[in-house]
Structure formats: C-alpha cells, structure tokens
Amino acid sequence: MTVYEGYKPVIGLEVHAQLTTDSKMFCGCKVSYGASPNSRTCPVCLGLPGALPILNKKAVEYALRMILAVGGEVALHSVFTRKNYFYPDLPKGYQISQYSQPVGRGGEIKYSLENGRTKNCRLNRIHLEEDAGKSLHPSSKERYTRLDFNRCGVPLIEIVSEPDLKSPEDAYSYLNKLKQILQCLEICSADMEKGHLRCDANVSVLPKGKKKLGVRTEVKNLNSFKGVKRALKYEIARQIKILRAGGTVKPVTLWWDENRRAARLMRTKETSEDYRYFPEPDLWPLAIDMPWLDSIRRSLKELPDHKYNRLVKQYKIRPYDARILAADRLLADYFENVIACYNNSRDVVNWITTEILGILDETNESITEFKISPAMLAELLKSIDDGIISGRTARQVFREMAATGNSAARIITSRGLRQITDKKVLLKEVDKVITANPKQVEKYRSGKTALLDFFIGEVMKSTQGRANPELVSDLLIQLLKK
Amino acid sequence: MPLSQIPQIPYIPYMPDYQDMTACQIAEYVKAGRMSAVDIARQALALAQSEGHNLNAFITLCEDKALAQVATVDKKVRAGEFVAKRASRRTGNSAEISAGALAGVPIAVKDNISYTGYPTTCGSKMLETYIPPFDATVMERLIDAGAVIIGKTNMDEFAMGSSSETSYFGPVKHPLDPKLSPGGSSGGSAAAVARGIVPLALGSETGGSVRQPASFCGLYGLKPTYGAVSRYGLVAYCSSSDVIAPFARTAEDLAVLYSVIAGHDMRDATSLAGDHPDYISCLKTDRKFKIGIPKQYFAWELSCQVSPVLNQAIESLEKAGHEFYDISLPLTNKAIATHYIIAPAEASSNLARFDGVRFGFRTAGETDLKQMYLRTRSEGFGDEVKRRIMLGTYVLSAGYYDTYYLKAARVRELIRREFENAFKEVDLIITPTTPTPAFKLGEKLKDPLAMYLCDVFTVPSSLAGVPAISVPFGTVPAADSSLKLPVGVQFIAPYMGEKALFQIASILEHLKE
Numbered sequence: 001m002t003v004y005e006g007y008k009p010v011i012g013l014e015v016h017a018q019l020t021t022d023s024k025m026f027c028g029c030k031v032s033y034g035a036s037p038n039s040r041t042c043p044v045c046l047g048l049p050g051a052l053p054i055l056n057k058k059a060v061e062y063a064l065r066m067i068l069a070v071g072g073e074v075a076l077h078s079v080f081t082r083k084n085y086f087y088p089d090l091p092k093g094y095q096i097s098q099y100s101q102p103v104g105r106g107g108e109i110k111y112s113l114e115n116g117r118t119k120n121c122r123l124n125r126i127h128l129e130e131d132a133g134k135s136l137h138p139s140s141k142e143r144y145t146r147l148d149f150n151r152c153g154v155p156l157i158e159i160v161s162e163p164d165l166k167s168p169e170d171a172y173s174y175l176n177k178l179k180q181i182l183q184c185l186e187i188c189s190a191d192m193e194k195g196h197l198r199c200d201a202n203v204s205v206l207p208k209g210k211k212k213l214g215v216r217t218e219v220k221n222l223n224s225f226k227g228v229k230r231a232l233k234y235e236i237a238r239q240i241k242i243l244r245a246g247g248t249v250k251p252v253t254l255w256w257d258e259n260r261r262a263a264r265l266m267r268t269k270e271t272s273e274d275y276r277y278f279p280e281p282d283l284w285p286l287a288i289d290m291p292w293l294d295s296i297r298r299s300l301k302e303l304p305d306h307k308y309n310r311l312v313k314q315y316k317i318r319p320y321d322a323r324i325l326a327a328d329r330l331l332a333d334y335f336e337n338v339i340a341c342y343n344n345s346r347d348v349v350n351w352i353t354t355e356i357l358g359i360l361d362e363t364n365e366s367i368t369e370f371k372i373s374p375a376m377l378a379e380l381l382k383s384i385d386d387g388i389i390s391g392r393t394a395r396q397v398f399r400e401m402a403a404t405g406n407s408a409a410r411i412i413t414s415r416g417l418r419q420i421t422d423k424k425v426l427l428k429e430v431d432k433v434i435t436a437n438p439k440q441v442e443k444y445r446s447g448k449t450a451l452l453d454f455f456i457g458e459v460m461k462s463t464q465g466r467a468n469p470e471l472v473s474d475l476l477i478q479l480l481k482k
Numbered sequence: 483m484p485l486s487q488i489p490q491i492p493y494i495p496y497m498p499d500y501q502d503m504t505a506c507q508i509a510e511y512v513k514a515g516r517m518s519a520v521d522i523a524r525q526a527l528a529l530a531q532s533e534g535h536n537l538n539a540f541i542t543l544c545e546d547k548a549l550a551q552v553a554t555v556d557k558k559v560r561a562g563e564f565v566a567k568r569a570s571r572r573t574g575n576s577a578e579i580s581a582g583a584l585a586g587v588p589i590a591v592k593d594n595i596s597y598t599g600y601p602t603t604c605g606s607k608m609l610e611t612y613i614p615p616f617d618a619t620v621m622e623r624l625i626d627a628g629a630v631i632i633g634k635t636n637m638d639e640f641a642m643g644s645s646s647e648t649s650y651f652g653p654v655k656h657p658l659d660p661k662l663s664p665g666g667s668s669g670g671s672a673a674a675v676a677r678g679i680v681p682l683a684l685g686s687e688t689g690g691s692v693r694q695p696a697s698f699c700g701l702y703g704l705k706p707t708y709g710a711v712s713r714y715g716l717v718a719y720c721s722s723s724d725v726i727a728p729f730a731r732t733a734e735d736l737a738v739l740y741s742v743i744a745g746h747d748m749r750d751a752t753s754l755a756g757d758h759p760d761y762i763s764c765l766k767t768d769r770k771f772k773i774g775i776p777k778q779y780f781a782w783e784l785s786c787q788v789s790p791v792l793n794q795a796i797e798s799l800e801k802a803g804h805e806f807y808d809i810s811l812p813l814t815n816k817a818i819a820t821h822y823i824i825a826p827a828e829a830s831s832n833l834a835r836f837d838g839v840r841f842g843f844r845t846a847g848e849t850d851l852k853q854m855y856l857r858t859r860s861e862g863f864g865d866e867v868k869r870r871i872m873l874g875t876y877v878l879s880a881g882y883y884d885t886y887y888l889k890a891a892r893v894r895e896l897i898r899r900e901f902e903n904a905f906k907e908v909d910l911i912i913t914p915t916t917p918t919p920a921f922k923l924g925e926k927l928k929d930p931l932a933m934y935l936c937d938v939f940t941v942p943s944s945l946a947g948v949p950a951i952s953v954p955f956g957t958v959p960a961a962d963s964s965l966k967l968p969v970g971v972q973f974i975a976p977y978m979g980e981k982a983l984f985q986i987a988s989i990l991e992h993l994k995e
C-alpha cells in the first residue's frame with residue numbers, strides 16, 4: 001500500500017437501502033419499479049394539504065431485521081423527525097426521517113478482502129426514512145424538469161458506519177458484505193446500479209503517526225460498487241495532494257460524476273443546509289414491543305457467515321466454493337435445492353460454479369431468472385450417473401436446457417443423444433476404426449498402448465460422442481490384443 | 483319551491499322557518515317528512531348568497547353538491563331509511579348516534595377542510611385554485627349523517643389570526659355590527675351560524691380559533707380533545723394542536739355535531755381510539771360539578787370587561803348547587819409565548835409544500851428554481867403567514883432550536899401536567915373565553931402581539947390537548963355604541979372529558995332561561 005505513502009485514509013460510509021416492502025412507508029401505494037411515471041401516488045405521498053402519514057409496520061420490521069442481524073441495539077422508543085429542505089421532488093418540503101433518536105444503534109459488519117483477510121467495521125446507527133421522488137432532466141433542449149413521484153415515500157434504512165474503513169478496497173468489500181446481508185434478510189434487492197443501494201462517503205486522510213483526525217469531506221452520488229472505489233481513490237489522492245503541497249483540506253461536499261470520473265464541488269460548509277430537524281407531530285414516537293421484536297429475531301434468515309460455516313460442515317465442500325455460495329443467498333438456496341434431489345455435493349457445486357455461473361455471467365441473468373430449475377439440474381446429473389449420457393453430452397444438453405427451459409430427458413430424446421451401450425452397435429463402430437487405421441494398430445500392438453485414447457476418440461467422433469466411453473475402451477482393448 | 487310560493491291551503495301543515503329551529507329539530511322534521519330538505523337547502527343557499535355575502539362569511543358556495551345531497555336525503559326519508567336505525571360506522575368506537583342525525587341540516591365548513599369538487603383555499607391566494615381530490619374524514623361523516631354542505635367559510639389565512647382579517651378574500655364582518663370582527667380564525671363559520679344562515683358549522687382550533695369567535699358571536703363552540711376528531715383532510719397549521727371543532731346555537735346541537743364527527747380514523751395516526759359515551763342522552767343530568775377558578779385567568783387586567791358575565795355565571799351555578807374552588811395554574815402566562823414558538827415552528831414546515839411546483843399559485847415567468855420559490859411564496863402568502871413562517875424557521879434553526887423550540891416543548895409538557903394535577907381536585911375549570919368582547923376590524927391588525935394576546939385564555943388548553951367549550955352567557959355594553967356584545971364563559975375539562983362540557987353547557991343554557 002505505497003499509494004498513500006505517509007498518509008492513512010479514514011473512511012465512513014452512509015448507505016441508503018431501499019426496503020422491498022409491498023407498499024410505501026406512509027401510504028398504501030404499491031412500491032414498484034418501472035411503473036409509468038406518477039402512477040403509484042396518492043394524496044399522502046404527493047404531500048397534498050391535509051393528507052397524513054400512517055406508518056407501514058413492515059418497514060419497521062425490515063429495519064429491525066437489519067439491526068438484529070448486525071448485532072445492533074434496537075431502541076424500543078424512537079422518534080420520527082422532519083428534515084426540512086426545498087426541492088421539487090420532495091413534495092412536502094420535508095422528509096420524514098429519524099435524527100437524534102434512531103431505531104437502531106451500534107452493531108458491526110465483518111467483511112473479507114479479496115486476499116481473504118477479514119476485517120471489522122463498527123456501525124454508528126441504522127434509522128428509517130422515506131425516499132424522495134425523482135427529478136428527470138430529459139435533455140438540455142427541454143427547458144423544464146419532469147417529476148416522477150413513484151419513488152416518493154418508498155421506505156429506506158440508512159446504515160451509517162463508523163470511520164473504520166481504511167482504504168477504497170475496505171469500503172468496496174464492506175459494501176459487498178452489506179449487500180449480501182441485505183439480500184439474505186430479504187429486505188432489499190441491493191442492486192446498486194438500479195438505485196436500491198445509494199452510498200455517500202465521508203473521507204479524510206491522516207498523516208501517519210498523527211492521532212487527530214483530518215478534515216473530513218463528503219462525497220455524494222456513489223452509484224456503483226466500482227464507482228465507490230474510484231471516487232474514494234480520487235478523493236484520497238486529492239486530499240493528499242493538497243496536504244503535500246502544504247495546503248489545508250476544506251470541509252466541503254463533493255458530487256461524484258461517474259462519467260467524468262471526477263468530483264465537483266456541491267457545497268461548502270458555509271452554505272451547508274440547515275435541515276431544521278424537529279419531531280414529526282403527525283406520528284407518535286415509534287414504540288416497539290418485546291414479543292414482536294422476539295418473533296422477528298426468531299424468524300431471522302441465516303446470515304452469510306453462518307451459512308458459510310454450515311455449508312462447509314454439512315456438505316463437505318471446499319471453503320472456496322462455500323464462500324461463493326454463502327455470498328449469494330439465492331445461489332445457496334439453489335445449491336441446497338439441487339442437493340435435496342441429487343446427493344453429490346461436489347458434483348453439484350462444480351456444476352454451479354463453472355457451468356451455471358458461466359452462463360449467468362454471459363446472459364447477465366440472476367439465478368432466479370435461470371431457466372433450469374434445481375430439480376431439472378438434478379435430473380441431468382442423474383442421467384450421467386445412470387449412463388444415459390456422457391459428461392460431455394451432458395454439457396451440450398445443459399446449454400440447450402438453459403436456452404430453452406426444456407427438460408434433459410426431452411432434449412436427449414428429441415436430439416437422439418442417448419448413449420450407445422449396445423455392444424453389437426459399438427463393436428461395429430470399433431471394427432470400422434480399427435480397419436481404417438492400420439498404421440496406428442501396428443504401433444499399438446508394438447507397445448505404444450497410449451494410442452488407446454486415439455482410438456476411443458475416433459469412435460466417439462464417429463458416434464457424435466454418444467458411445468459409452470468405458471464400453472468402447474473395453475472393446476478396443478479386447479480387439480487390439482488380437 | 484320557495485316558501486312564499488306555497489299556497490296557504492288549510493290541510494297543508496304549518497311549515498316552520500328553518501332559521502328558527504335547532505339542527506336537531508330540523509333533522510327530526512326532515513326525517514318525519516314534515517319539511518323538505520331540498521327547500522331548506524335552497525333557502526340556506528339563498529341566504530348564504532345575500533346575508534353571507536354581506537358578512538363576507540363564505541369563500542365558496544357548494545350549490546351543486548348541496549342540491550344533490552338533499553335529493554339523496556329526501557329519497558332516503560321516503561324509503562324510510564332513517565327510521566329507528568343506528569348509524570353504521572367504519573370503526574366501532576365512534577360516538578353513538580342515530581342514523582340521519584343531521585338529515586337535511588344545512589352546515590357551513592371552514593375553508594381549510596378538504597372537500598372535493600370545490601377549492602379549499604385556506605383563505606389564501608396560494609390555494610385560490612386548489613381543488614382537493616379527496617374528502618376530509620369529517621366531510622364523509624357529515625354527509626353520512628345526512629348533513630348538507632352549503633359552503634366553505636372565510637377564515638384567517640391558513641388559520642393564522644384571531645380576527646378573520648388576514649384572509650386573501652377580505653375580512654369577515656360581525657353579524658351585529660359590520661365594523662366589528664367576529665373573531666377568528668374561524669370567523670366565517672361563526673358569522674354564518676350567528677346570522678342564522680346555518681344552524682351548525684365546522685371550524686378548526688389551534689389556539690382558540692373556534693372558542694374565541696363563538697364567544698364574540700354568542701355561540702357554543704367546542705375545542706375537542708386533541709385527536710378526538712380526525713385531522714385527515716384538515717390543512718395543517720400546527721399539527722400537534724390542530725383539531726376540527728364545531729359551532730352551534732344550542733348545547734344539544736353542539737353535542738350532536740360533535741358525535742357525528744368524533745371517533746377514531748385509520749387515516750390519522752394521532753387520532754384517538756377509545757369509546758365515546760352517548761353525548762346526547764347524558765345532557766340532562768343532576769350531577770353537581772366541582773369547578774376550579776384559576777386565579778391567573780382573573781388577574782388579567784383586561785378581563786374586568788368580561789368579568790360581570792363570568793361572575794353571574796359562577797353565581798347562578800353556585801345557587802344551583804355546583805361547588806367552586808380557587809385553584810392555581812401558574813404557567814398560564816407562559817402559554818402564549820410557548821404557543822407562538824411551537825405553532826410557527828410546525829407551520830414553517832407544514833407550509834413548505836406550498837412551493838408552486840405541483841398545485842396552487844405559481845409566480846409567472848420565472849425560470850430559475852430558487853427565484854420561483856422565492857417569488858411564489860412572497861406573492862402567494864400574506865404578511866401574517868410570512869411572519870409566522872419566518873418566526874418558525876428561526877426557532878428551528880441550528881443554534882436556536884434548544885433555546886426556543888426545545889424549551890417551548892418542555893414548557894408545554896409542564897402545562898399539560900399542570901392541568902392534569904388541577905383535574906385531580908376539580909371536574910372542570912371555569913375561565914373567561916376571551917379578555918374582551920368583539921373588537922373593531924383593523925384595531926389589532928397592525929399590532930401582532932395584541933392580536934396574539936386575544937388567545938391568552940384559550941391557548942393553555944390547546945397546548946395541553948384537553949377539551950374546552952365556550953358557552954354564551956350574557957352580554958356587555960360595547961365601548962362606543964349602544965350595542966350589547968355577547969361574551970362567552972369557558973369551561974376546560976380533562977382529557978376526553980367532552981361529556982362534562984356538554985353537560986355544564988346544557989346546565990348553563992337552562993339557567994340562562
């Protein structure tokens with residue numbers, strides 16, 4: 001880590017995670033992405049005069065899942081607060097949020113770096129708030145802004161870390177882990193590119209050996225995992241450059257422009273907004289009763305770290321593979337569902353990590369969109385074991401299954417891919433190969449037995465790979481002896 | 483058909499003038515088929531157009547919907563739907579009230595309560611053209627009960643004022659003297675009832691906006707317990723104090739209207755879930771009340787003007803067997819300062835949505851966003867609204883929050899406790915409603931502090947969230963005319979203690995006779 005020679009970056013992240021509740025935080029409007037603009041709105045989320053917020057209990061439950069999962073402390077009494085500012089996509093002129101009395105405090109997130117080293121980041125707080133609408137600036141030619149309030153009032157949790165992250169790589173891995181936990185708890189789709197996760201970073205650099213924290217800047221608009229890394233690198237370098245030149249870093253807020261790969265000044269401290277927080281009078285303080293909290297605790301989904309340990313122990317798979325599965329709850333579920341029908345964990349994990357992840361990567365699909373169900377994969381693997389098809393043919397069948405969604409049996413039958421195990425048929429093929437290659441036969445018989453693979457290959461070729469390789473091998477050995 | 487055109491043939495029973503009747507009587511006559519709801523509505527609309535116009539009491543008349551409503555009411559009467567049937571309610575804990583309790587009763591509603599089909603202006607240029615796409619919960623309940631919404635009444639802009647003069651649509655005039663203010667901010671509703679255009683009206687209370695005009699106009703006015711009536715559809719001024727509040731000319735009418743509008747509502751998170759008693763059948767009572775007289779309310783120098791009426795009320799009640807006790811509410815003189823920090827603070831936030839972006843007024847020809855905000859709000863709001871927004875913005879600002887808002891919130895809590903403790907000793911507290919009878923239009927408009935002090939007796943109970951009523955009892959001579967001006971007596975009750983308020987109002991009503 002010589003990049004920051006003489007300096008230590010200190011990073012804290014504020015992550016907004018959109019909760020996947022059915023309805024919005026304070027009204028009955030459906031949460032849906034891609035609906036036509038302003039079709040998911042009502043007097044409440046449009047902030048019409050006289051409309052009042054009613055708290056969606058599900059959003060609270062989701063926040064509690066997160067707080068419990070990271071070992072945070074749940075406040076049995078917390079307060080909703082109005083955060084006041086003017087912006088066209090904020091219809092009430094204030095956002096209902098939490099400020100001095102958030103629903104969650106503390107907790108920590110363990111994450112591992114790419115080199116396998118694990119680190120720890122403490123959390124400061126987790127609180128509930130509502131999302132704003134979207135301002136769309138169609139083109140520079142249009143002299144107006146379009147507003148879409150479908151997102152307005154969608155529940156969010158804000159997860160604020162302590163400044164425990166020491167590098168852009170730390171931040172990247174922390175975010176990845178956060179994403180895994182959110183997905184595992186089934187409270188957020190956590191797709192950063194789709195805006196489910198939004199991240200702001202607080203960055204300062206500290207000359208090595210000094211204890212007092214440096215001046216902090218805030219970088220906003222970090223909209224992808226790679227963007228976070230890039231923006232942090234950019235800002236750390238910018239601050240170090242200033243310090244090296246003997247200057248001082250100013251406490252500013254910067255806006256990250258991913259296209260230009262640069263940050264621009266958004267506001268200085270002098271012009272920083274005064275949000276005039278005060279308790280939301282339209283909602284009583286949020287009281288959480290213990291029986292409810294306990295029931296949420298009991299129904300909590302298995303977290304990635306626990307899942308990893310269990311997968312290794314229960315299925316005896318390699319740690320490397322277990323890590324891949326534990327990182328993606330849906331993939332792990334897929335694995336376990338295949339195992340339920342086909343009990344060879346190593347085979348299954350190999351197929352998942354090589355074939356399935358390969359295809360998903362090509363098609364940019366998620367495992368839930370994948371056309372081969374766990375039962376279908378199990379059926380395919382069984383047909384290899386049963387000698388119906390060879391491993392090689394199986395890969396061909398697999399590709400077609402993934403493309404069409406048809407079952408293995410159907411593809412094998414319709415394409416005539418069933419393995420040839422009939423000795424009479426195979427004998428004919430073997431004969432043909434021996435007759436066609438007299439030189440090789442001579443060499444084999446003179447001791448070059450390694451040529452057996454050549455003969456097998458020729459038979460496979462002539463049968464389009466359908467011959468049962470073991471039977472072919474046995475027959476060849478017998479016939480070549482003569 | 484207008485009344486005058488009905489031929490006087492002997493077998494047609496005498497049809498009384500709705501203006502001389504209570505709301506309960508009107509409903510009874512309409513349900514019995516002895517009066518036509520359509521006729522009453524036509525007369526009320528005509529009166530609203532003539533008399534209402536003179537008083538500037540209405541901003542909008544709701545003729546089309548009113549006539550549609552009465553047609554429904556008359557149809558239901560003919561179908562016998564109102565006969566001995568209990569009203570069905572969405573929730574179980576509403577007040578018990580018979581079906582069609584307000585059948586055919588014309589009613590006026592303050593123009594900060596949302597009603598589809600007509601503008602809800604809040605007396606502001608900002609909302610002159612805003613037509614809400616939904617009905618306030620109270621409007622649904624009124625219509626369910628058979629009431630007929632005649633019009634939306636004039637008010638101080640966004641309910642900020644105590645004289646109904648800050649309205650963009652001009653000041654409301656007092657029915658007794660056009661030079662006087664009917665009080666405010668619900669002055670249009672008060673004037674409409676006092677003039678007899680309607681027997682009932684809804685206003686809204688934040689710090690006395692119904693009790694004070696009730697006192698000035700000689701009406702019964704109730705400020706319900708905070709949360710007892712759904713605020714859904716009421717344009718917010720100070721959300722933690724706002725409550726929709728009824729006016730009537732009799733105690734019974736007031737109780738009926740309150741029964742119709744009160745009760746839990748799923749759409750208002752601060753709405754109270756809890757059972758309401760039958761307020762109407764409990765009006766007649768032999769109960770002897772223990773009533774506290776807080777010395778702080780009587781030390782007020784101005785109150786000498788209204789004290790003869792108050793003393794008379796105390797005397798009559800004492801004679802009737804009710805007991806009076808001296809009590810002390812030392813925080814009374816902190817209430818105005820507290821209220822005028824909390825209310826503007828919430829208002830500055832509640833009124834942020836009037837920004838010219840989505841509805842209502844927007845300044846013309848501005849392309850810069852910040853300038854559009856500035857000009858829209860500068861041109862769309864009146865002076866008093868701007869004053870309170872600035873005051874509220876200030877007290878919530880970083881560095882001032884603790885000194886002002888937080889301190890006020892703490893004092894409010896103490897005031898709440900002070901009432902709680904007082905009600906351990908007494909059933910009710912008696913005070914003047916206002917320090918003076920109706921004052922002249924323009925008299926206090928240039929002196930905001932003097933205007934704020936009008937609410938000195940009504941604000942403490944608003945801060946505490948407890949219910950209070952203004953009961954008309956006597957008059958005092960006007961300062962510079964031969965007029966006798968009505969003066970109200972205020973009773974304050976513990977949390978959810980409306981029943982006792984209706985009872986004492988009814989007792990005093992009979993003593994007056």
Ligand SMILES: [Zn+2]
Pocket residue numbers: 024027028029040041042043044045046153
């Ligand atoms: Zn909505």
